[in-house]
Amino acid sequence: MLGYIVRRILATIPVVTVVAVFVFLLLRLTGGDPAAIIAGDSATTQQVAEIRVKLGLERPIVQQFAIWVGRVVQGDFGESFFFKKQVAELIRDRLEPTAALAVCTLLLAVAVAVPLGVVAAAMRGTWIDRAVMGFAVLGFSVPVFVIGYLLIYLFAIQLAWLPVQGYQRLAEGFWGFLQRLILPSVTLAVIYVALIARITRTSVLEVLGTDHVRTARAKGLGEGAVLLRHVLRNAAVPIVTVIGLGVALLIGGVVVTESVYGIPGLGRLTVDAVLARDYPTVQAVILLFSVAYVLVNLLVDLTYTFLDPRIRY
């Protein structure tokens, strides 16, 4: 097991390297000049040129890449062109809102989607099944920002139950923290619920038709016990897999959700940095996201061994 984990962690190195090269080149091939943005609209060509030199953008791309990689290897992501802060410090500031939003979304999505999927499977063909699947299609089809605006309109503007936007750190009070996370989490969870509910239904349906379930029923176990003890555990592997794969969906959703709800997290930082062509920040955040994605999927793979004792690494 330990050897597997080490191998998997080592395998992240080429992945992260490819991401690093790709992001570095993509940013520089994209139109836009951070120096011109920093200088402002009324700046002269000479002022822009001075800033380019200051930022080191006049150097050849290969040299810029080498300098950046050399620093990253030492744990230094450099200084943001715009914020004049260390990128690591910027990320640290923005990590809590994004982590809180992601965790809340995941908990909410799993808590809602798994029971929905199980119920839909158990009541296959009924109106409940059709309603759950209809919701799943809707959840996939409606863009995150539309869901966000609709929830804001209903719960923040019309009913005034929850705030429209913003984030309060956990250290500043739990209720304020939770209050500001409810709408963003629900918004982001919708697509996740749709995805997990569909997979859960399919997976549970498959297990429901197996011999051991028939045996359990023949023993006289109640339907609830059959579903929980014998079906759900055997159906768990694909569900956990899709939760892991869905992290990519979550990362994309965080970017939009944080913008809609004015949450100062990593998603907003990414958008701001991309729009401003803040190369060091974009590179660091995307590296972080890619490492997080790889590690979450490693965790998912390890979870398989607990869910299914037949799986060994």
Place this chain on the structure above:
Amino acid sequence: MKFPRRCAAACVAVSVMWFPTGAPQPASAETVLKVVMHSDLKIVDPIWTTAYIVRNHGYMVYDTLFATDAKGEIKPQMVGKYDVSADKLTYTMTLRDGLVWHDGKPVTAEDCVASIKRWAQKDTMGQKMMSFVKDLVVVDAKTPSGSSWEQTGLVLPALGKPSSNVPFMMPKRVADTPASVQISDFTGSGPFVFKRDEWKPGDKTVYVKFAQYRPRSEAASGLAGGKVVKVDRVEWRAISDHQTAINALLAAEIDYLETPPHDLLPVLKKDANISLVTGNPLGNQYAFRFNALAKPFDNAKIRQAVMIAFNQKDFLEAVIGDPAYYKVCKALFPCGSPNESFKGMEGFLDSNFGKAKALLKEAGYDGTPIVLMHSTDLSVLANLAPVAKNLMEKAGFKVDMQSMDWQTLVARRAKKDPPTQGGWHAFLTSWTAADILNPVSAGFINASCDTAMFGWPCDKEMESLRDQYARETNPAKLKQIAEAVQVRETQYPTHIWLGQWYGPAAMRKNVTGLILAPATVFWGIEKTGR
């Protein structure tokens, strides 16, 4: 220019008369004004960048020697009194009494001299002004000395310049920072103190009232007059999404929204608790910029043909829509400003396609496609380029409209490459009216070839007129020169001005006292109740 170090005792007596009310009125108990500005504050050096958000930050934290009032006149601000010698070569200024930095130290003439020098390295008007200056000296009671100037009318307009780069005064230790390096000490002497420890780019920027600030006794007028602060704390909240910012205003989570988009104004108008106020009376002006280096726009006649083919209303209707927020104005310098004039504009900006076609034929236009850069992500600009394309095609141009985000456009406009190799022929943008009030400050009129702004027009006659304007001190003659510049613009167009537009600010009705000025400022604003 002379800057006596401190006022003498007599000055103190005078200053007491100037401030009959003593200390500024206290703000009511802990009032916090939550606002959403047009952009997040990421850079905090108003000399280092010309970005308007940084200029607005500058007005919070710093003060200016002179300022432009609501009538467009230059008034003393930090300066108590000033004298101009009979030969108009020497300006002697005396700082007001009671001016202190946020760290409690007094403002001195040395600070001001250092600040002017740093600003003048960056600002085009400052550079022009300094070309007339022989010496900037500090004079106090012990060491009086004189300095000579070549005669110029630029001193007060430059030092009282309302928009980027504004000559903000900073402590000498800060102003000594090279202009190419951002400052890291944010001590000012303005009406608000910047809370560096609470500044979180992408989240919020916080300012608190500077208790020791001594406002002028005059009523606030434009950017001049008494900067009386009536709230304890101002928080600039970073909400990048327009719809969310509007929702936050409707739900009273914020008090003030600087620039709601025009298409969402009807939502705000419906709410009885919201008022819309046009804070910048002169507004903004759209502009179509030529690249005078790129064929066929290197031919002035072909640029004239574009000016003949265009009309302002089509552009303003396409972007702003509501006539309450735009004004057709054929004047080169904004309507409502001292240099407003319609001289020489007959036959231009009337969409006379027949005349434009004839001129194109006469100029020998060979059908080269015009590379028109179209910025798609800024709502106040996005619809301009399609209108330009349509009007130009009606006049006989071939137009290759290329869509991109604004930041890509900003980078590409700096390139002098041929349009077929990554360069460009034209793009559209917008100026705050305060930036284009005269031929010296208006960047697009600069026709100094390589040192001009992107587009690089090159015209000796235009430059001669701009020089004349810089040297002139008589207001009537200044207006005549400005008119001559406008006439020259119709013969040698550096750009085409496409009308004025206004962006109202939206406020909760319990917020009052917004100062009408070319930059958003927060002195004078009151907030009552929730």
